[in-house]
Amino acid sequence: MSISDYESVIGLEVHIELKTAHKLFCECATAFDAPPNTQVCPVCLAMPGSLPALNQEVVEFAIRAGIATHCSIEGWSRFDRKNYFYPDLPKAYQVTQNDFPLCTEGYLDIVSGSGIKRIRIARIHVEEDAGKLIHLPDDGSLVDCNRCGVPLIEVVSEPDLRNGGEAVAYLRKLRAMARYTGISDGKMNEGSLRCDVNLSVREKGSEILGTRVELKNLNSFNFVARAIESEFERQVAVIEEGGTVVQETRRFDEKTGQTCSMRKKEEAADYRYFPDPDLVPVEVGAAEIERIRASIPRLADERKAQYIEDYALTDYEAERLTDDKELSDFFEKAVVATSNPKTLVNLILADVAPLYTEDTNEDLLDPESLGKLSDLLAAGEINSNTGRKVLKALMEENFDPVAYIARHNLAQINDREKLQEAVARSVAVNQRAVNDFLNGKESAMRSLIGGVMKETGGRANPILAEEMIREAVGSS
Ligand code: ADP
Ligand code: MG
Ligand code: ZN
Numbered sequence: 001m002s003i004s005d006y007e008s009v010i011g012l013e014v015h016i017e018l019k020t021a022h023k024l025f026c027e028c029a030t031a032f033d034a035p036p037n038t039q040v041c042p043v044c045l046a047m048p049g050s051l052p053a054l055n056q057e058v059v060e061f062a063i064r065a066g067i068a069t070h071c072s073i074e075g076w077s078r079f080d081r082k083n084y085f086y087p088d089l090p091k092a093y094q095v096t097q098n099d100f101p102l103c104t105e106g107y108l109d110i111v112s113g114s115g116i117k118r119i120r121i122a123r124i125h126v127e128e129d130a131g132k133l134i135h136l137p138d139d140g141s142l143v144d145c146n147r148c149g150v151p152l153i154e155v156v157s158e159p160d161l162r163n164g165g166e167a168v169a170y171l172r173k174l175r176a177m178a179r180y181t182g183i184s185d186g187k188m189n190e191g192s193l194r195c196d197v198n199l200s201v202r203e204k205g206s207e208i209l210g211t212r213v214e215l216k217n218l219n220s221f222n223f224v225a226r227a228i229e230s231e232f233e234r235q236v237a238v239i240e241e242g243g244t245v246v247q248e249t250r251r252f253d254e255k256t257g258q259t260c261s262m263r264k265k266e267e268a269a270d271y272r273y274f275p276d277p278d279l280v281p282v283e284v285g286a287a288e289i290e291r292i293r294a295s296i297p298r299l300a301d302e303r304k305a306q307y308i309e310d311y312a313l314t315d316y317e318a319e320r321l322t323d324d325k326e327l328s329d330f331f332e333k334a335v336v337a338t339s340n341p342k343t344l345v346n347l348i349l350a351d352v353a354p355l356y357t358e359d360t361n362e363d364l365l366d367p368e369s370l371g372k373l374s375d376l377l378a379a380g381e382i383n384s385n386t387g388r389k390v391l392k393a394l395m396e397e398n399f400d401p402v403a404y405i406a407r408h409n410l411a412q413i414n415d416r417e418k419l420q421e422a423v424a425r426s427v428a429v430n431q432r433a434v435n436d437f438l439n440g441k442e443s444a445m446r447s448l449i450g451g452v453m454k455e456t457g458g459r460a461n462p463i464l465a466e467e468m469i470r471e472a473v474g475s476s
Helices: 056-068 164-181 221-240 286-295 300-311 315-322 325-335 341-355 367-378 384-396 401-407 416-429 431-438 444-455 462-472
Strands: 006-017 080-083 093-096 103-112 115-128 132-135 141-144 151-157 193-203 213-218 248-253 258-264
Touching: 006 164, 006 221, 056 103, 056 115, 056 151, 056 164, 056 286, 093 115, 103 164, 103 315, 115 164, 164 193, 164 221, 164 300, 164 325, 193 221, 213 221, 213 258, 221 248, 221 258, 300 315, 300 325, 300 341, 315 325, 315 341, 325 341, 325 367, 341 367, 341 384, 367 384, 367 401, 384 401, 416 431, 416 444, 416 462, 431 444, 444 462
Parallel strands: 213 248
Antiparallel strands: 006 151, 006 193, 080 093, 103 115, 115 151, 132 141, 193 213, 248 258
């Protein structure tokens, strides 16, 4: 068989750090870049005799995530101890919800190659983060406990994803959920969104799950996609050579683009889970859940449906606009300043959206000015070349596009008479292009239009210019 006879089966375990004011079981702050060991206390340092007290805000944030992902919110949940020894875990156990998670059986819809696809979420549970190890270049490591006890939710999907593209689309959706609900900034580069990938392969059409491999700690969308691609190829090769895939944890090496083994199943820790005797179960009443539901602002899917309805956008366009909360907010401010939402959307998706990164927290240019620019484009007062130039300038400093066009003499030339001379010159100096064009080489037209643009400082209406060139060379 060949690789195209196989498919990947992928389930993701995603950790999202909650930006609550305090840690999960103590009053310590949770800022990302505080100096080492300045956000610690006896509770999160696991001093003997200290006792945890649950931070109610964490439960509320986790319920927001559950509601936004269509989960059932469990009225009763409980914390367990997961025992393991690691230097950045002073307690030698992690508090997590193993047996009774707070949220169960939800989903997120993603746009995949074949349209909208529903990815089921098995559970969302609350747990605490561990500290950080800082490895020294020569010898030894330092421990920073600021992150010990920072609240996390872990979102566990069903194995419904089939390739890297779908996995990334799902992660984007999750990150958007975190940002729209305000529970986390979802930054992969700062570790506030972390992803483990579980991947097995099987013959297409089969319903049976293969043996899965877990890929740990992938910290960018790009690495997730590349790790999936490479691990899929590796597992198929193992099977094609007559071998069997073994259950193990692997790591993705960014330099080689390959995954390599970290530990086999036999080496996996026995966590000896048991209910944490220091913590009471969590009970959440229906009225409380309704109060939280009512406090959640408009989410991505709601905005998306509204954009499709109000501005006749495609599913794809609306998905891309709502993928990032800051971009969606920007669009909403710009769209009220234009009568041509379609032109605005094209501008945003082509030239603005690609500049948004996970660190973008403010508008990249003035939304109202971009709205006005869209109107100038839609009315044919400037051509798309000029539009792109003005947009670039707007990213440097804000100005009124209408006044700017007038002041810099950038208006599109839509007048035949005014283009006459430029067309004549372009045809005269580009005789070879004219001959090529007359001999059937359509692409030669581009250099003839380019000639007109050169003559007019880039201001010609390209459609009119083409029409006039065709007339001039006798091929209209
Ligand atoms: P564990 O409790 O051992 O971590 P889970 O059943 O909770 O295992 O699954 C963890 C993740 O692995 C989930 O996201 C799930 O969808 C995924 N998963 C489970 N089995 C497979 C498989 N055969 N192939 C791919 N992913 C899988
Ligand atoms: Mg797991
Ligand atoms: Zn503390």
